[in-house]
Amino acid sequence: MTFDFPILTVLIFLPLAGSLLLAAFRRSDAVARQVALCFSLAELGLSAWVCLASSLGTPPGAPAGFFLFEDAAWIERFGIRYTVGMDGISLVMVLLTSFITVIAVIVSWDGIKERIPLYFALILAMESGIQGVFLGLDLFLFYLFWEVMLIPMFFLIGIWGHGRRIYSAVKFFLYTFFGSLLMLVAIISLYLMHGAQTGSYTFSLTQLIQTTVPYEISLALYAAFLFAFAIKFPLFPLHTWLPDAHTDAPTAGSVILASLLLKTGAYALVRFGYPLFPEAARAFTPVLYAAAVFGISYGAWVAFAQKDMKRLVAYSSVSHMGFVALGIAAWSPVALSGAILQMVNHGVTTGALFAIVGMLDERTHSREIVTYGGIWGKAPALSFFFLLFCMASAGLPGLNNFAGEFLVLVGTFRVSPVAASGAFLGIVLTLIYTVRLVQEVLFGKENSPLSLKDLSAREGGVLAVLALAAIYLGVHPGPLLELMKAPIALLTGIR
């Protein structure tokens, strides 16, 4: 089987085409939903089909480890090329993106009441931007997608959000925009340095890796990259945009934010940060360890104090992403594959939790924990899934987060026992806030006489799919790990 067909380009721009279609014809809301679903399903099918290519060898001209690769001239004056490529890590992220977008579309089927075509157009545009980030191998192209991604999310939060939606949307945008502009300076500096050394001015990742950067300068450049990525991640203390954005976003917005946008920061650190500046990255490892370990505990600690369920889940994201940062900081094959697995796991689990909180919110218009209590009797199916995903989030063996966290901890312990031990404390704290959430919402005594409908078929279906994914990833993460094995070996070999 050969792939002469520019499948990566289709993968990136298919959702955008759907988005433009929706924006152009916004007559019927029902049709808009179906079009959005069709496009997101087509994208998922395409990503699944691409899996078949993962067994192929490297095509000519592609960097090692990339089984799909497309390259075309774009802005020749600056040596900017349209270079996209897919290796095992990108494939995993692309699959996650397509999967979560389908979930996001179905989750917002009934919850969104106004400007429906525009809403779905933005979700699809968002998907295009995210796929571009996961596939771009030219730093300029990557930067472009990295910024483009912000605009649809800004509108999603600002138009369909709740509470202080405008404040949160602007805060989200400015925070990330500011971080990325400094990265742009670093990218340009690296580009000029490479050009001055070799005479070939290019933004190609594979070539820029070979630049010899003086150590002091590489520290500054890496710091700019890390700053941009850490904001997206988000690493303590750059996380303050996250609780607001997550809480005020519409349900699908929170799902995409938590499951996908946060992953772009971690992915970019693995794909660009470490390979471009290996020595500076090593120098910054203690910082990353500290931010990760502190973030794990801090996120869990603050989550425990929350009264709003959505905010609680948002802070739990800070905690969980700390594990991803920990795995990346350790930079050993085991820890790194754990980190990437944890990215997928967190996407599934937290996405599901945000979806459930959204469903509760749609029913009772309250996200306060105190309004609930004893809902198991009224809505057993919803409560079952709630419990399942809470347990997954807490790292119960057999469910997905356990596998990721376990690998991260094992991998990290070999490199830095102190950091790994610190992270263990976080697990305990995670358990505390999860148990409290489960106890006060599902069990306990009924705080207010709410009439609570159980899951509809649509909601049940979405959660069942997510639950299957969580269980599958928990008991059998092998295939996913297999996909990442080769690229991770290549990446860690650099160091």
Place this chain on the structure above:
Amino acid sequence: MTLSDLFSIMPIIITGCGALLVLLCGPLLHTRSNSAIAIAASAAAGLWAAFSSTAAAPAIPGLAFTPLAQLLIPIFCLAAALTLLFSHSYNVRRAILGEEYPATILFSLFAMCVLPCATNLLILFLALESIAFAFYILVAIDLGRAESAEAGLKYLLLGAVAAAITAFGISLIFAGSGTLALSAAIAAPGNRAIISAGWGLIVIGIAFKLSLVPAHLWTPDVYQGAPAPVAAFLSTSSKVAAAAFLLMLLAFAPPMPEMHAPLYLLSLLSMVIGNLAALLQKNIKRMLAYSSIAHMGYLALALLTGTKEGYAAVLLYGAIYTAMNLAAFGAIAALSGAEERSQISDYSGVGFSAPFRGGVLALSMLALAGIPPTAGFIGKFFIFYAAIRGGEMPLAVIGIVSAAVSAYFYLKVVVHLYMHSASAQATTELGPGMAPPQSSTPSESLALCFASLAVLIIGIFPAPLMKLVDVVLR
């Protein structure tokens, strides 16, 4: 003078004759015909310039159709044509029906066409001042509004001082070099002190035209008072012309280290103060005025590197800035009824009640903020690339940080367009809320289409425009 010489300065002839034709026959014709003639003349001049061949030798004494002219004349002509398209409906709504409006636009376009062709300091100066002269009239054209007249007077008084300073600068260069020919005058090595002083005065004069801090104080008042289409033309073409003036002098000059410090200061102050002051504005045109001060600061940043890359960035940014600001002011003009929507909060909910015009305004705001995939991003990228390459790292970082700040006030407009509802605004603000916008006229829609497509296409495929810019600097 041969026929080919005449052909090579044809854009100047077309616009000049067009202006006279409108002025002479205007009283007999309908307003619509006057606008149509003016638009046709600008389009013809622009197309002629774009498709004729360049020559280094002067066609007539003091004028040559250089590659720079070939790049800039079509940009000026396009800006003028779009301005005329916007202003036709705008002026009809305000009963500004005289033929003097299209004629004055064409006169200023005529001077803009002369400017990049000039090979002589005197012609260069005359062209620059003729542009300004036309704008003194245009800014005050809406006689019914006191604001407009006030803006016109302010612009005239300060502009006259700036013109005098520039003229003095040019005379000092003449005194130092003994010739007015551009190529010989600047390159003359003798009398360095006098020539440097002349340069300093010219920079002050141009700083006024480009509204660089601290010579920027007229800008917010003039933009606020001028009719929106005039502000569109003023903020784009006249700035590009002033930047071209400086470029043409610099292109012939040997490196002048003493020019670095003043330009550095002008750029730094403009970027920082422009963006910070824009944060505080509630009036959209004042906000755009401060934004334009900041953008000219970016331009100065590229200019002061003194490198070919810097000059290329100036030209590219000039073209991109023209497209972005035309879209922004054009959308403001197209959304205005009998009154302009002056406050940013007047745009609440407009993104949904007028999707196309609101969309163009939002797009132009994102472009001015430098967010991809718009042309604004490519422009900023080129500017900061040139600055870093030219060794201006600290200033580039300051510029980038101030650009990040600027995103806030551009987003504020987008937030009002899409995230505030019009009804909520009517109850919270004092006085009655704005009525929903009337439907736009075909000419406005056409012009907005042009401007926004330019913003998007240059943003995604900037390579052709970059090629044109490189040809100029070869």
